[in-house]
Amino acid sequence: MISLESVTKTFVLRKKAGVLRRARSELDAVREISFTVEPGEFVGYLGPNGAGKSTTIKMLTGILTASSGRIRVAGLDPSRKRTELARRLGVVFGQRTTLWWDLPLRDSFTLIRHLYKVEQGLFRERLDELTELLELAPFLDTPVRQLSLGQRMRGDLTAALLHRPELLVLDEPTIGLDVVSKATVRDFLARVNREEGTTILLTTHDLGDIERLCRRVMVIDHGVLAFDGGLDALRATAEADRTLIVDLARPGPAPEPPGVRLIRREGPRLWFALPPNVNPATVIAEVTRTHEVLDLALREPDIEDVVTRLYTNTRIEPGVAR
Structure with missing residues (x-):
């Protein structure tokens, strides 16, 4: 579904270097990235701000053209076949809406039907299906500007899926949502991927999205792919500490097993950090x-800690201006 081969995107920078002069330099936002995504996969694409996530997404959707390398999405060159690709692609940007601000939600969907040239009967069937799944019925006739953030996001997801795309690209789809709205969006995306076989590429800073939805994760840092694989x-790879939680029968001096450190205490309950090279069985x-x-529990490291450590351990120097 997606194929990138040695893709680089270079931006030209011009800075003031005098009263009438500007110095020219170049910056590689993405450097020699290669990966493939198979049909039906649900892939998380992670990275800190400025890592190259948005640049990659814009190249995949044809908004930007790669400086070098080869890109194919659904078998098409995004920069040359942008219109054709748009009919096979759905895109949601969490901080920008594709809906018409002053129109009722229903009218936005009608306009989108005409843009994608969806047959009327198929449109009604698909809209009814998405309305039920995302619980849109109560606010279909509400102007977009009056919708809550969670309601608007459900509207944007519906707009992106009305034409039944093969690939759905999501950029921060749960940003700013409350817990209930996040759960609704996550459940919906999992169902679309599972039941319809829609390939989904998700970029997010909410690592809860990644843990609950993605079977595969790619991490980009300073334009270079730092990791590609499963969560385990x-x-x-990152070797973050595990946590051992111990409930003592009564408060008292804390145990001091070798190789671990006490990180928290609340009465008889103790939290120990276990480095990757320490055998939990020995500590227990x-x-x-x-x-x-009275009780023991061993917790694997949070994905947020893992990714933070990965960024630290694989820190790559930014593209050098030249």
Whole structure:
């Protein structure tokens, strides 16, 4: 569905270097990136601000042209076949809407039907289906400007899926949403991927989205692909600490097993950080040998900690101005 081969995007920068002079330099926003996404995959695309995520998305959708390399989306060159690709692609930008601000939501969908040339019967069937799944019925006749952020996001998702695209590209789709709205959007996206086989590429800073939705994760940092694999492999690569939670029978001096550190205490409940090279079984045996224990729990590292550590461990210098 998506294929990038040694793709680089270079921007020309001009800075004031005197009263009448400007210095010219170049910056690689994306450098020699290669990856493929197969039909039906749900892939998370992560990276800090300025890493190159948005540049990649814009090249995939034909908004930007690569400086070098080869891009194919659904078998098409996005920069040369942008109109044809648009009929097979759905895009949602969390901070920008594709809906008409002053029109009722229903009228926005009608205009989008004409843009994508969707047959009237198919449009009605698809709109009814999406309206039920995303619970849009109560505000179909509400002007977009009066919708809450969560309602507007559901409207944007509907607009992106009305023409049944093969590929859905999402840029921060849950940004600013409350817990209930996030859950609704996540459940919907999982269902679209599972039941319709829609390929989804998700960029987000909300790592809860990644943990709940994505089976594969790519991490980009300073324009270079730093990781591509599953969540378990990501955790193993970053080697973040695990957490051992111990409930003692009674408050007292904390155990001091070798190789770990006490990071938190609330009465008889203790939290220990276990480095990747420490065997949890050894620590548990030592704790239970010296103290009466009511309960134990071992937690894998949070994905947010893992990604933060990955950024730190694989820090790549930004593209050098030249």
